[in-house]
Amino acid sequence: MAYRTHYCGNLGLDDVGSSVSLSGWVHSRRDHGGVIFIDLRDISGIVQVVFNPEIDSETHIKAHSLRSEWVIKIEGKVSRRPKGTENPNLKTGEIEVIVYSLSVLNESRSLPFEIVDYTSLPKEEIRLKHRYLDLRRENMQKNIILRHRVIQRMRQFLDKQGFFEIETPYLIRSTPEGARDFLVPSRLSPGSFYALPQSPQLFKQILMVSGFEKYFQIARCFRDEDLRADRQPEFTQLDIEQSFVDEEDIMSLIEDLIKDVFENVLNVSIKTPFPRITYDIAMLRYGCDKPDTRFGMEIEDLGFLSSSDFNVFKGKEAIRGINRKEMGDISRSEIDSLIEFAKSCGASGLCWFKVEENSLQSPIAKFFKDDELRKIKDVFLGEDSDLILIVADKLKVVCDTLSALRLHLGKPKEDFEFLWIVEAPLFEYDEDGTLKPSHHPFTSPRDVDLPFLSKEKVKVKAKTYDVILNGCEIGGGSIRIHKPDIQRMVFSALGIKELAEKEFGFLLDGLSFGAPPHGGIALGIDRLLMVMAGCDSIRDVIAFPKTQTGTCLMTESPTQIENMQLKELGIKIL
RNA sequence: GGGGUGGUGGUGUAGCCAGGUUCAACACAUCAGACUGUCAAUCUGAAGAUCGCGGGUUCAAAUCCCGUUCACCCCGCCA
Numbered sequence: 155m156a157y158r159t160h161y162c163g164n165l166g167l168d169d170v171g172s173s174v175s176l177s178g179w180v181h182s183r184r185d186h187g188g189v190i191f192i193d194l195r196d197i198s199g200i201v202q203v204v205f206n207p208e209i210d211s212e213t214h215i216k217a218h219s220l221r222s223e224w225v226i227k228i229e230g231k232v233s234r235r236p237k238g239t240e241n242p243n244l245k246t247g248e249i250e251v252i253v254y255s256l257s258v259l260n261e262s263r264s265l266p267f268e269i270v271d272y273t274s275l276p277k278e279e280i281r282l283k284h285r286y287l288d289l290r291r292e293n294m295q296k297n298i299i300l301r302h303r304v305i306q307r308m309r310q311f312l313d314k315q316g317f318f319e320i321e322t323p324y325l326i327r328s329t330p331e332g333a334r335d336f337l338v339p340s341r342l343s344p345g346s347f348y349a350l351p352q353s354p355q356l357f358k359q360i361l362m363v364s365g366f367e368k369y370f371q372i373a374r375c376f377r378d379e380d381l382r383a384d385r386q387p388e389f390t391q392l393d394i395e396q397s398f399v400d401e402e403d404i405m406s407l408i409e410d411l412i413k414d415v416f417e418n419v420l421n422v423s424i425k426t427p428f429p430r431i432t433y434d435i436a437m438l439r440y441g442c443d444k445p446d447t448r449f450g451m452e453i454e455d456l457g458f459l460s461s462s463d464f465n466v467f468k469g470k471e472a473i474r475g476i477n478r479k480e481m482g483d484i485s486r487s488e489i490d491s492l493i494e495f496a497k498s499c500g501a502s503g504l505c506w507f508k509v510e511e512n513s514l515q516s517p518i519a520k521f522f523k524d525d526e527l528r529k530i531k532d533v534f535l536g537e538d539s540d541l542i543l544i545v546a547d548k549l550k551v552v553c554d555t556l557s558a559l560r561l562h563l564g565k566p567k568e569d570f571e572f573l574w575i576v577e578a579p580l581f582e583y584d585e586d587g588t589l590k591p592s593h594h595p596f597t598s599p600r601d602v603d604l605p606f607l608s609k610e611k612v613k614v615k616a617k618t619y620d621v622i623l624n625g626c627e628i629g630g631g632s633i634r635i636h637k638p639d640i641q642r643m644v645f646s647a648l649g650i651k652e653l654a655e656k657e658f659g660f661l662l663d664g665l666s667f668g669a670p671p672h673g674g675i676a677l678g679i680d681r682l683l684m685v686m687a688g689c690d691s692i693r694d695v696i697a698f699p700k701t702q703t704g705t706c707l708m709t710e711s712p713t714q715i716e717n718m719q720l721k722e723l724g725i726k727i728l
Numbered sequence: 729g730g731g732g733u734g735g736u737g738g739u740g741u742a743g744c745c746a747g748g749u750u751c752a753a754c755a756c757a758u759c760a761g762a763c764u765g766u767c768a769a770u771c772u773g774a775a776g777a778u779c780g781c782g783g784g785u786u787c788a789a790a791u792c793c794c795g796u797u798c799a800c801c802c803c804g805c806c807a
Contacts, residue, residue, distance in 0.1 A: 182767075182768080182769095184765090184766045184767060184769050184770090185763085185766095185769090186763055186764055186765070186766065186769080186770090187762065187763040187764070188763070188764030188765090189764045189765060189766080190764095190766095191765075191766050191767065191769085193767070202766085202767065204765085204766095206764075207764080208764085221758095222757085222758095235765090236765070238765090239765055239766075239767090241766090241767055243767080244767075247767085264738075264757075264758055264759090265738080265739090265757075265758090266738055266739070266757095267738075267739050267740090267757085268739070268756075268757060268768095270768075272768060273739085273740075273755095273756070273768080274739090274740055274741085275739095275740085276738095276739055276740070277734090277735080277739090277740090277799070277800085278799065278800065279735090279798070279799045279800085280738095280739075280799095282799090331807050332806085332807035333805085333806055333807070334805085334806085352806095352807080353807095355807090377806060378806095379805055379806040380804085380805060380806075381806095382801085382802080382806085383800085383801070383802095385806065498731085498732095498802090498803090499803095500803095585804095590807065591807055592807075593807065594807045595807070596807095597807095691800095701798090701799065701800090702799070702800065702801090703798085703799085707798095707799090
């Protein structure tokens with residue numbers, strides 16, 4: 155007889171009276187000496203199966219030896235549970251299966267940890283080592299299946315919109331821009347290496363030149379940089395590119411896609427269009443380019459205080475602050491720890507005012523004139539029991555610190571808040587003073603900024619759009635440059651003209667053969683899933699993630715390589 | 729490269745920053761026995777850790793110090 159006629163979790167009152175066979179894992183057992191209850195688990199859920207000595211004594215004796223996570227097959231009859239013994243916590247709690255035949259398909263050693271979600275989880279180290287057991291937990295199965303549903307829905311949606319799913323190579327040319335590449339040695343060209351793609355960026359643009367017009371791919375991307383809770387060395391993007399579009403087209407496509415996915419997978423309705431703010435406004439109001447907008451506490455400018463008598467504020471590049479409502483009763487030591495927090499962000503200090511009886515209280519209040527104090531209170535709409543925090547420093551430090559304080563003190567509501575950040579600068583200077591693209595060098599500048607490409611480079615804004623969900627950057631894209639002369643101008647502005655001709659010659663060639671206007675976006679599937687599933691780390695939505703040092707604790711990769719294998723590749727370890 | 733947190737039976741924690749009659753406690757899991765209606769079963773009993781690893785201080789170290797390693801969080805880095 156077949157392993158199963160039904161799935162455990164799908165049985166219900168409708169099945170009462172039918173004979174079924176079920177296969178699955180022993181989730182838990184309750185042995186009463188007489189009757190034995192087993193919770194039998196398969197992918198669909200759990201059902202209680204009953205071994206009763208009066209039904210079949212031989213099977214009952216066999217059932218005594220069953221242990222957690224043994225794999226068994228049973229045959230039995232679905233019965234309504236006796237009155238008063240129904241379990242409302244179980245989807246199948248109104249019925250049980252009276253067993254008349256049991257076979258053990260496989261035994262299990264005693265477990266390194268319990269396969270349950272109600273007790274505190276073992277250390278992540280242990281979970282990752284025995285990932286096959288960790289993934290048996292209901293919560294993890296939910297996450298991985300959610301991931302499947304989201305990806306399927308995205309494919310469906312894009313297919314309906316006329317997009318083609320096209321694969322691009324994983325063994326590609328290494329280019330100097332961007333993150334560190336993972337390299338793959340070429341046996342056939344000793345001393346030469348492929349790189350794994352950081353994204354399919356160039357190939358999808360080439361597909362536009364090729365005339366496919368609408369492309370997407372669930373693409374694995376690889377970046378050899380340090381890991382974080384939201385960063386793995388390999389991660390998955392929904393990569394999209396489309397011809398004959400502007401920013402509006404891509405943003406509304408993504409809004410429709412996200413709306414469709416959330417409504418059909420999570421049954422959560424999403425308001426579109428998403429709010430849009432420019433990069434400059436985001437930096438001004440939130441101090442960062444991926445603000446969490448689930449709470450207010452926006453940053454206010456206090457530049458007028460640079461002319462006050464308070465020396466600390468004199469000559470500072472920026473003076474800005476936030477108002478943490480209803481925290482005016484904070485203790486002195488709590489304020490001290492906020493000051494420490496600010497210092498850890500790079501600030502030299504943190505000034506504070508409590509609003510009490512409609513006026514500002516602070517050790518530094520005496521340095522300010524009455525009208526200055528009033529103005530501070532007005533800027534923040536200060537009310538009694540508010541706490542106003544002010545940082546005066548270099549602009550970047552002020553932004554970083556206030557942004558961090560905002561997240562530290564904010565109480566975000568449980569919700570999904572989307573936001574577009576548009577018009578990021580095309581270029582930025584890194585700390586050693588070299589100009590680099592803030593997205594990638596194929597991003598189109600705004601048409602109005604073209605004249606500034608050669609002079610005030612940092613003022614040039616780009617046709618970019620990043621999509622933010624609850625303060626997490628879940629995607630970003632841009633309209634690309636489709637004219638070779640403008641592409642060359644950008645390369646020149648970056649001072650990489652010669653290098654680019656060599657590295658990206660094929661793109662410049664492609665653009666010169668009638669490339670259509672085009673643009674696209676990539677959504678970080680792992681991060682999107684992390685927020686959808688309510689996890690704190692993308693590791694919980696990836697079946698087999700790496701540790702912070704880039705190792706896999708289950709397979710113990712990476713490993714050293716035999717000399718023979720190295721020799722064949724023409725590689726020597728230093 | 730840097731800052732921080734943690735590592736105590738299989739798992740999660742307590743003990744540690746007052747070093748010694750607590751050289752190890754509690755819960756869960758495991759094993760054995762009992763039990764015919766439980767569902768995180770219950771009851772009784774047993775087994776199981778030289779406290780990540782190495783060194784040092786001390787009459788004495790899970791506890792203090794130094795180093796190291798692993799996991800996690802963060803900065804740098806991530807076009």
